[in-house]
Amino acid sequence: MKKTAEINATPVCQVRMQAISDTMSLLSGKWKFHILGTLIEGNTLGFMDLLREINGIGTKMLSKELQDLEVNNLVNRRVMNTKPITVEYSITEYGKTLSPLIDEMAKWGIDYRRKVYLKDAK
Amino acid sequence: MKKTAEINATPVCQVRMQAISDTMSLLSGKWKFHILGTLIEGNTLGFMDLLREINGIGTKMLSKELQDLEVNNLVNRRVMNTKPITVEYSITEYGKTLSPLIDEMAKWGIDYRRKVYLKDAK
DNA sequence: GAAACTACTTTCCTTTTAGAAAGTGTCTAG
DNA sequence: CTAGACACTTTCTAAAAGGAAAGTAGTTTC
Numbered sequence: 001m002k003k004t005a006e007i008n009a010t011p012v013c014q015v016r017m018q019a020i021s022d023t024m025s026l027l028s029g030k031w032k033f034h035i036l037g038t039l040i041e042g043n044t045l046g047f048m049d050l051l052r053e054i055n056g057i058g059t060k061m062l063s064k065e066l067q068d069l070e071v072n073n074l075v076n077r078r079v080m081n082t083k084p085i086t087v088e089y090s091i092t093e094y095g096k097t098l099s100p101l102i103d104e105m106a107k108w109g110i111d112y113r114r115k116v117y118l119k120d121a122k
Numbered sequence: 123m124k125k126t127a128e129i130n131a132t133p134v135c136q137v138r139m140q141a142i143s144d145t146m147s148l149l150s151g152k153w154k155f156h157i158l159g160t161l162i163e164g165n166t167l168g169f170m171d172l173l174r175e176i177n178g179i180g181t182k183m184l185s186k187e188l189q190d191l192e193v194n195n196l197v198n199r200r201v202m203n204t205k206p207i208t209v210e211y212s213i214t215e216y217g218k219t220l221s222p223l224i225d226e227m228a229k230w231g232i233d234y235r236r237k238v239y240l241k242d243a244k
Numbered sequence: 245g246a247a248a249c250t251a252c253t254t255t256c257c258t259t260t261t262a263g264a265a266a267g268t269g270t271c272t273a274g
Numbered sequence: 275c276t277a278g279a280c281a282c283t284t285t286c287t288a289a290a291a292g293g294a295a296a297g298t299a300g301t302t303t304c
Contacts, residue, residue, distance in 0.1 A: 026234070
């Protein structure tokens with residue numbers, strides 16, 4: 001008997017799959033969660049502040065990722081009229097809706113470390 | 123004045139950053155969330171079942187990602203003693219602890235779609 | 245006027261990720 | 275004895291992601 005046709009297309013699953021893909025594509029890459037997490041904690045920060053806060057990121061990546069996040073209305077970019085020009089980045093109201101997701105991710109990662117540590121200690 | 127030294131090393135932030143990196147590295151790639159989500163919904167599934175359920179994935183990726191997830195104790199692999207050999211994949215108890223994270227991700231993605239749809243409709 | 249600060253952009257290069265296609269090997273129904 | 279099912283692995287290649295370093299551009303401090 002052939003069995004190629006029966007793809008599970010239950011609407012609920014399809015919607016969930018699509019939703020997960022959407023979320024991941026907006027937050028893809030190595031740095032977006034770090035940037036968002038830092039901005040959620042730290043209110044407004046300048047470009048150089050972020051560069052110092054986020055360990056390991058370079059200017060190219062920071063610049064590119066901030067642009068992506070701005071386009072998707074997750075981050076505000078505000079050029080200040082200061083002597084050496086400064087730019088203030090902050091999380092948008094919409095960006096704040098990612099807090100539960102980021103918190104879950106951090107929480108799970110912390111538990112994971114604890115678990116690995118306990119296993120190794122045995 | 124120079125400003126190269128003051129890296130924010132508050133323990134809380136560092137731990138959160140590390141935790142987020144850990145979680146992301148375990149769940150990296152295009153397919154892990156889909157596989158885990160499908161297994162959480164669908165109890166035990168065979169390799170071909172997963173291939174059919176997860177739209178777009180190929181055998182190479184599915185095989186590789188399942189191995190990764192098995193190594194990290196998120197997925198069980200059980201070879202069944204059947205005529206044409208079958209393998210049953212299922213989520214582990216530990217894998218189930220990812221449910222809240224996956225749910226958050228799906229929830230946010232669904233809200234995002236709704237928001238984009240409403241904006242376009244205006 | 246040299247050095248240092250702000251905020252990037254650009255270029256070049258390496259690594260990683262992903263997919264398509266074909267191959268391996270076993271078993272069974274017709 | 276061939277076609278199709280299951281469960282992969284291997285190879286080849288293309289595309290995407292990421293990083294290091296240098297460059298651009300304006301301001302300010304010493």
